[in-house]
Amino acid sequence: MRNGYGNRREKTVSTAAAKRSRLIVLNKPYGVLTQFSDNQGRETLADYVPVKEVYPAGRLDRDSEGLLLLTNDGRLQARIAEPRYKMSKTYWAQVEGVVNEEQLQQLRQGVLLKDGMTQPAEAELLKDPELWPRNPPIRYRASIPTSWISLTISEGKNRQVRRMTAAVGLPTLRLVRVRIGEWQLDGLQPGEWREVIL
Numbered sequence: 001m002r003n004g005y006g007n008r009r010e011k012t013v014s015t016a017a018a019k020r021s022r023l024i025v026l027n028k029p030y031g032v033l034t035q036f037s038d039n040q041g042r043e044t045l046a047d048y049v050p051v052k053e054v055y056p057a058g059r060l061d062r063d064s065e066g067l068l069l070l071t072n073d074g075r076l077q078a079r080i081a082e083p084r085y086k087m088s089k090t091y092w093a094q095v096e097g098v099v100n101e102e103q104l105q106q107l108r109q110g111v112l113l114k115d116g117m118t119q120p121a122e123a124e125l126l127k128d129p130e131l132w133p134r135n136p137p138i139r140y141r142a143s144i145p146t147s148w149i150s151l152t153i154s155e156g157k158n159r160q161v162r163r164m165t166a167a168v169g170l171p172t173l174r175l176v177r178v179r180i181g182e183w184q185l186d187g188l189q190p191g192e193w194r195e196v197i198l
Contacts, residue, residue, distance in 0.1 A: 021073040021198045024054055025183055028068040029190035030134050034059045045070070048191045057081045058180070061159060065134065066091075066177035067185050076198075080180060086154040090122075090179035091161050092129055094138065095170035099125055099147040103168040107151060111167045115157060118164055122152035131176060132190055138173045146173060 026049060028034065034056050036046045045056070045068075054070040057080035071077050079085050107123035126148040149170070151161055162172045178185050188194065 019072075021076060022051070022054055022071060023073070023076065023183075023196040023198055024049060024051055024070040024193050025185075025188065025196055026068045026070060026193040027185055027188040027190050028060050028065060030065045030136075031062060033062055034068060049193055051195075058156065060177060061175075064175040064177065065190065066175075067180055067183065068177075069180055069183060073198075081156070083156045087181045088152050088154045088179075089177060089181075090150060090152045092126060092131075092148060092150055092176045092178055093161055093165055093170075093172045094146055094148050094174040095165050095172050096144055096146055097170050098145050099149055099170060103170060104149070106168045107149075107164060111164045113157065113160075113163050113167060118157065118160065119153070119155050121164070122150075124150045126150045129176075134174055152179075 026045070028045075029043075029048075032043045032045065032048070034045065036044055038044050042062075049070060051070070054072050055077065057069040057071050057077040059081075060066065060068050069080055071080075080087055104123045104125065107121050110118045110120050112118075128148055147170075149165070151164070153160060153164075157163070161175060165172045183196065
C-alpha cells in the first residue's frame, strides 16, 4: 500500500512539473512564418525554437520582425493574443516620407480603415533606432526620404500598423515589434530567444 501511494504521488508530481507554464521571448527574423511547419519549405519557428509544445501567442506577419511570445499556457496565450484583453504592443515602423505632426495626430486619434475606425494609438517620431540590418535590406531610393515612428496599439486588426501608416500617407517599409505588455526584446538579435521565468 505504501509503495503504491508513493508511486501515484511521484507520477502526479512529475506530470505537474511537465505541465509548468513556459514563456519564450523570440526575436523573429524577417521572412519567418509564425508557425512551426510549412509545406512550401519556407522558414518557420521550428528553425529557431527547439522547445516542444509551445505555441505563438498572437501573430507577426512574415514580412515583419521582432518580438514574438510563445507559450504552452492557454490562458496566458489568450491574455496576450485576444483583442478583448487590450494588451498594448509597441512597433517601430520605418516609413516612406517625412513625418509631420498632423500625421502623428491622426494616428493618435484613430484612423478609418476598411474594417472600421482604429482605437487611439500612441504615436511618436523616433530617431533612427539602433537595429540589426534587415536581410534582405529595404529598397533604398535616394530621392525619397524615410522616417521612423513608434506606434503603440492595443487591438489586433490584420496588418493594422501597416494599414494605419498608409492611411495617413506614410507607407511602411520596415516593421519591428519591440514590446508586448511587460515583455521586451532587450537586446535579442534576430533568431535569438530566451525563456522567461513565470
